[in-house]
Amino acid sequence: MAMSLxxxxxxxxxxxxxxxxxxxxxxxKMGSSPCAAPGSTAGGMKLSSGRGSSxxxxxxxxxxxxxxxxxxxxGECHFCKDMKKFGGPGRMKQSCIMRQCIAPVLPHxxxxxxCGEAGKEDTVEGEDDKFSMMLMECSICSEIIHPxxxxxxxxxxxxxxxxxxxxxxxxxxxxxxxxxxxRGPGFxxxxxxxxxxxxxxxxxxxxxxxxxTETAAVSPITKRKTxxxxxxxxxxxxxxxxxxxxxxxxxxxxxxxxxxxxSDSNSIIRxxxxxxxxxxxxxxxILGHIKKEREDDxxxxxxxxxxxxxxxxxxxxxxxxxxEEEEEKALSSRKENGKVSHKTxxxxxSQGGLTQAGPSSTDAQSKSQRKAKRKPRLPNKxxxxxxxxxxxxxxxxxxxxxxxxxGRTVKTEPSSDGEDxxxxxxxxxHLRDWLGPKWELNGSLREQTPVSLIRTTTxxxxxRPTPCRSPPKCVQxxxxxxxxPPISPPPDRLPLDDGKNxxxxxxxxxGVFSHLIHKDLCVCMSVCKTWNRxxxxxxxxxxxxxxxxxxxxxxxxxxxxxxxxxxxDLSWTNISKKQLSWLINRLPGLRVLLLAGCSWAAVxxxxxxxxxxxxNLDVQWxxxxxxxxxxxxxxPPTDNRPGQLDCRSKLRNVEDLCLAGLDITDTSxxxxxxxxxxxxxxxxxxxxxxxxxxxxILTAAGTTTRDSLTHINLSVCxxxxxxxxxxxKRCGNICQIDLRYCKQVTKEGCEQFIAEMSxxxxxRLMEEKLLSKLS
DNA sequence: CCCAACGTCGAG
DNA sequence: CTCGACGTTGGG
Numbered sequence: 001m002a003m004s005l006x007x008x009x010x011x012x013x014x015x016x017x018x019x020x021x022x023x024x025x026x027x028x029k030m031g032s033s034p035c036a037a038p039g040s041t042a043g044g045m046k047l048s049s050g051r052g053s054s055x056x057x058x059x060x061x062x063x064x065x066x067x068x069x070x071x072x073x074x075g076e077c078h079f080c081k082d083m084k085k086f087g088g089p090g091r092m093k094q095s096c097i098m099r100q101c102i103a104p105v106l107p108h109x110x111x112x113x114x115c116g117e118a119g120k121e122d123t124v125e126g127e128d129d130k131f132s133m134m135l136m137e138c139s140i141c142s143e144i145i146h147p148x149x150x151x152x153x154x155x156x157x158x159x160x161x162x163x164x165x166x167x168x169x170x171x172x173x174x175x176x177x178x179x180x181x182x183r184g185p186g187f188x189x190x191x192x193x194x195x196x197x198x199x200x201x202x203x204x205x206x207x208x209x210x211x212x213t214e215t216a217a218v219s220p221i222t223k224r225k226t227x228x229x230x231x232x233x234x235x236x237x238x239x240x241x242x243x244x245x246x247x248x249x250x251x252x253x254x255x256x257x258x259x260x261x262x263s264d265s266n267s268i269i270r271x272x273x274x275x276x277x278x279x280x281x282x283x284x285x286i287l288g289h290i291k292k293e294r295e296d297d298x299x300x301x302x303x304x305x306x307x308x309x310x311x312x313x314x315x316x317x318x319x320x321x322x323x324e325e326e327e328e329k330a331l332s333s334r335k336e337n338g339k340v341s342h343k344t345x346x347x348x349x350s351q352g353g354l355t356q357a358g359p360s361s362t363d364a365q366s367k368s369q370r371k372a373k374r375k376p377r378l379p380n381k382x383x384x385x386x387x388x389x390x391x392x393x394x395x396x397x398x399x400x401x402x403x404x405x406x407g408r409t410v411k412t413e414p415s416s417d418g419e420d421x422x423x424x425x426x427x428x429x430h431l432r433d434w435l436g437p438k439w440e441l442n443g444s445l446r447e448q449t450p451v452s453l454i455r456t457t458t459x460x461x462x463x464r465p466t467p468c469r470s471p472p473k474c475v476q477x478x479x480x481x482x483x484x485p486p487i488s489p490p491p492d493r494l495p496l497d498d499g500k501n502x503x504x505x506x507x508x509x510x511g512v513f514s515h516l517i518h519k520d521l522c523v524c525m526s527v528c529k530t531w532n533r534x535x536x537x538x539x540x541x542x543x544x545x546x547x548x549x550x551x552x553x554x555x556x557x558x559x560x561x562x563x564x565x566x567x568x569d570l571s572w573t574n575i576s577k578k579q580l581s582w583l584i585n586r587l588p589g590l591r592v593l594l595l596a597g598c599s600w601a602a603v604x605x606x607x608x609x610x611x612x613x614x615x616n617l618d619v620q621w622x623x624x625x626x627x628x629x630x631x632x633x634x635x636p637p638t639d640n641r642p643g644q645l646d647c648r649s650k651l652r653n654v655e656d657l658c659l660a661g662l663d664i665t666d667t668s669x670x671x672x673x674x675x676x677x678x679x680x681x682x683x684x685x686x687x688x689x690x691x692x693x694x695x696x697i698l699t700a701a702g703t704t705t706r707d708s709l710t711h712i713n714l715s716v717c718x719x720x721x722x723x724x725x726x727x728x729k730r731c732g733n734i735c736q737i738d739l740r741y742c743k744q745v746t747k748e749g750c751e752q753f754i755a756e757m758s759x760x761x762x763x764r765l766m767e768e769k770l771l772s773k774l775s
Numbered sequence: 776c777c778c779a780a781c782g783t784c785g786a787g
Numbered sequence: 788c789t790c791g792a793c794g795t796t797g798g799g
Contacts, residue, residue, distance in 0.1 A: 094780065095780055
């Protein structure tokens with residue numbers, strides 16, 4: 001044991017267990033606990049003889065390189081608001097949620113428990129050599145060691161891709177300790193985040209109790225739950241090894257089995273995980289399911305065939321397509337029904353939440369999926385599972401990539417115990433459903449043009465498809481950092497089976513991918529690891545359309561975050577405020593946000609979230625959105641704390657605003673004029689309270705809108721008359737005035753407008769009462 | 776030394 | 788169970 005380690009032990013002992021901790025606080029909270037401080041496990045170690053071989057855990061620290069680390073503090077999140085620099089009390093001492101490190105690293109002071117030296121991967125060439133010389137921290141015993149310093153080099157370790165320099169060391173692994181006991185160290189991610197979104201896992205645990213026994217397969221939170229449950233009964237050794245139940249939710253998202261051989265300089269070989277106990281069995285079975293992230297890109301068939309032998313069930317490949325169809329049928333019928341039973345919806349979200357919690361849950365996914373296959377089908381659930389599975393594979397692969405970027409140079413065991421049992425395109429069709437072209441709800445109207453609307457006499461009630469109100473109460477947000485999408489992910493060329501690379505370079509492929517619609521991209525993502533990486537490039541996902549997707553699951557949310565779209569359409573969905581808030585806070589580059597037909601409760605998330613780049617906001621037909629709500633939306637931050645001096649509206653950069661179908665009055669328009677100086681396109685169609693006076697206000701001298709407005713839609717505003725046209729003459733940049741179906745606007749009025757404007761600008765009637773400037 | 780913030784506890 | 792609080796670690 002290294003001296004530093006011993007010193008650590010003493011330190012911890014002193015602080016944690018042997019001496020009363022000096023406390024200012026009324027309650028000696030931490031002093032009473034051996035697990036109080038990070039790293040205090042060494043204290044625990046001394047307390048427990050069973051932990052003799054374990055090391056003090058080193059607190060991890062930011063990598064300082066990832067996208068999150070390089071961000072600035074948002075100044076608006078919970079933790080930022082706590083910071084002294086933002087005028088808060090500074091008690092919480094947490095990192096900005098936008099800056100939660102993606103890949104926290106071992107501190108520079110970390111050294112090998114055997115040789116006492118730091119990581120030396122920089123001193124050697126070659127991936128395997130690098131691996132053997134880098135420090136690896138065991139997620140079970142916390143020992144930090146150079147793999148090269150291991151005595152028994154034949155023993156296998158399981159690399160945890162979730163964190164750099166993290167594995168289950170051969171000792172622990174060999175002893176049959178499973179990752180379920182520990183989460184990876186340093187995985188605090190967002191643990192203090194308020195408003196987590198993922199409550200559903202509990203539901204799923206209850207619904208599918210067997211999942212809680214699939215230790216390696218459950219999501220972090222599921223696992224946490226599992227472990228918590230296990231805690232009282234687990235053996236003392238394990239209990240001691242665990243620093244605390246809360247620490248234990250390691251999403252063992254993926255395991256890579258490693259084996260080192262003295263005789264082989266490329267010492268890591270691929271080997272199946274042995275099944276020594278039921279746990280292992282299930283683990284490996286499940287691992288088999290998720291093992292799509294292979295080091296080598298492989299043919300579609302190759303991925304599927306080996307795993308078939310593992311399919312214990314009556315499931316056959318031939319069924320999959322049929323199943324898929326069934327699901328789609330079910331899906332469409334569900335859509336037609338326009339509602340989903342609450343229970344089903346919840347289970348949908350449970351599933352989503354479960355999987356969203358982390359790639360490891362893919363295992364659970366697969367399992368539950370398998371299980372579900374044997375049961376009468378629950379289409380919605382199935383759908384969600386498929387979605388989850390698919391997405392998690394993507395996520396997993398993304399994480400792989402990140403792991404590699406972090407210098408992990410470990411070979412992957414290719415799906416040791418067989419691979420995913422389902423054909424790869426199974427499930428992608430569902431992704432298609434939500435990531436692809438919008439779900440159409442019985443051909444319902446999304447059109448904003450009055451042409452489709454005009455046929456109804458009472459547009460609003462008729463047009464508003466009934467989005468699922470009251471989203472499941474248990475919607476809980478993920479507590480994990482959702483990793484950003486890869487940018488130009490390696491490799492540069494597609495590796496082929498023969499060890500060579502495909503002749504085409506990544507950018508060529510990207511050019512091809514860029515022509516695919518999202519559903520096809522999803523299919524591509526299931527082809528091989530490399531394609532998966534490439535296809536997750538956010539350049540391919542600038543626009544994500546979930547219009548009319550009835551149930552927004554946490555899984556979808558994480559999928560969105562990973563793709564960092566510039567444009568997001570959540571119209572007519574049942575997204576909740578919490579979900580939307582969570583999303584917005586994680587999409588700093590969002591420019592287009594469509595929330596038509598959502599509830600005001602959800603849209604109100606915009607009041608507290610920051611989206612400084614937002615250019616295009618669509619809140620048409622949002623129920624309950626009236627003047628007061630517009631005020632809330634546009635009001636600048638109310639606090640005057642340091643760092644919050646910006647008194648401008650959060651929506652100050654909006655250029656295109658759609659307020660169709662809202663009961664807003666001139667009060668709202670005044671606010672808009674005041675707070676949206678860049679507004680150029682304004683849609684007020686179907687706003688029955690809009691009058692000539694409103695137009696007068698919009699075009700009055702001294703208003704910004706007078707000059708900024710280029711497009712105005714007042715169609716089906718029955719209180720607007722020809723008088724408005726005279727007001728529009730003041731607008732220097734107006735290009736289009738839509739007065740279609742305004743009963744009080746006359747053709748003559750329009751013609752007069754054209755005539756009078758012709759001195760400076762040529763307008764023409766594109767349609768009756770639709771005035772457009774000739775370019 | 777200071778600041779940032781990890782990882783944990785425990786009140787509610 | 789959630790989330791505020793905070794001792795202590797890690798970087799500079």
